[in-house]
Amino acid sequence: MHIFITGVAGFLGSNLADFYLTKGYKVSGCDNLIGGDLNNVHPDVVFYKGNCENLDFMKHATKKNVDVLCHAAAYAHEGLSSISPTIICNSNVTGSTAVFTAAIINKIKRIVYCSSMARYGNTETPYREGSILNPVDPYGVSKVAAENILKILCNTHELEYNIAVPHNIIGPKQKYDDPFRNVVSIMSNLMLQGRRPIIYGDGEQTRCFSDIDDCIYCLDKLMTDKHILSETINIGPDEDTITINELYKKLANKFQFNKEPEYFLDRPNEVKHAFCSSDKARKILNYKTTVTLDESIDKVINFIKKNGTKKFKYNYELEIKNEKTPKTWIDQIF
Secondary structure (H helix, E strand, O other): OOEEEOOOOOOOHHHHHHHHOOOOOOOEEEEOOOOOOOOOOOEEEEEEEEOOOOOHHHHHHHOOOEEEEEEEOOOOOHHHHHHOOHHHHHHHHHHHHHHHHHHHHHOOEEEEEEHHHHHHHOOOOEEOOOOOOOOOHHHHHHHHHHHHHHHHHHHHHOOEEEEEOOOEOOOOOOOOOOOOOOOHHHHHHHHHOOOEEEEEEOOEEEEOEEEEEHHHHHHHHHHHHOOOOOEEEEEOOOOOEEEEEHHHHHHHHHHHHOOOEEEOOOOOOOOOOOOOOOHHHHHHHHHOOOOOOOHHHHHEEEEEEEHOOOOOOOOOOOOOOOEEEEEEEEOOOO
C-alpha cells in the first residue's frame, strides 16, 4: 500500500509516516517546512517540498499510484487566526481544496482529513460528533469549511473519505519553539531554560491531551479499514481533563521548578472549556487510552532534553496589530 501524507515533516505527519514504514508500506509526503522540520522525516519517505495551495505541485506529488492520502498539513493556530486570518485561511481552505482536487485527479482511493476540535467552539462539553458546530475563530471556521468541501467533492467524484477530529495531541517530534501553540511543549522548553512559563487568562481553561500513539492507532483505522467510511470521529481521551494551572503544577513538579508563571490577558476568542467525548471512537475504532497524561508528558520532556532547548521562532507575520493582539506576540516575549 502507498500512503501519502501532507505535513509529513510536522508532528502528526512524521509520526504517522514512521508508523506506516514499520508496517512495510510505501510512504511519500509533502511539507513546506514552515511548521515542520526536515529532521523529522525518515529517510525512507519520498519527500516533496512545497505548498499544498499549489495545485500543480500537489498533482505532481501525488501522481504515483497513491492508495490513501492523509491530509495532516495545516496552520493549526487557533488564537493566531484572529490576528493573521489570511495566512491561516489560505493554508487551511485553499490548501485543503487543492489537496482534495489533486487526489481526485490522480484517482486516489481514500482521503482522511485531520480536522480539529476547534470545529465545536463554544458548544457544550464534552463535544460529540453530532454537536452543533460553533467555531469562534477563523481557524475553526477554516477547518469546518474544508470538511464540507471534502464531503462535497468525495460524494460527487465517488472517493472514500473519513474525517478525524484529534484534540491536543502531544508526544515526541512536537514543535517546541513555536510561541503560538503547543502549551506542554512551550512550558517544558521554557522551564528547561529556567524561564517562567506564560499563561493566558486565569489558567482555569480545561483541556484533555491525547498521546500521539493513541491518535495514530485511530488514524490507521480510518485510513485502512474498508468497513469504516464517511465517518467523522473524535480522537482522544475523555477521562482525564486538566486545567492549564494544574498542567503548570504537574510540569513544575517534574522539573522541580519553583518560579511562578507569568499571567497575561486572554488570547482573542480562546475557548474556556474544550474536551471531547470518545464514545464513538470506542464503538467504531475500538479506541482506548493506552498512554497516561504523565507518560505522554515524560515523552515530550525526554524529546526536548535529547534535542536541546531552542529559542522561539516567530515564523508567522502578525497581520493585525492593535489592542487585541497579545503583547507576548508583538513584543516577542517568549
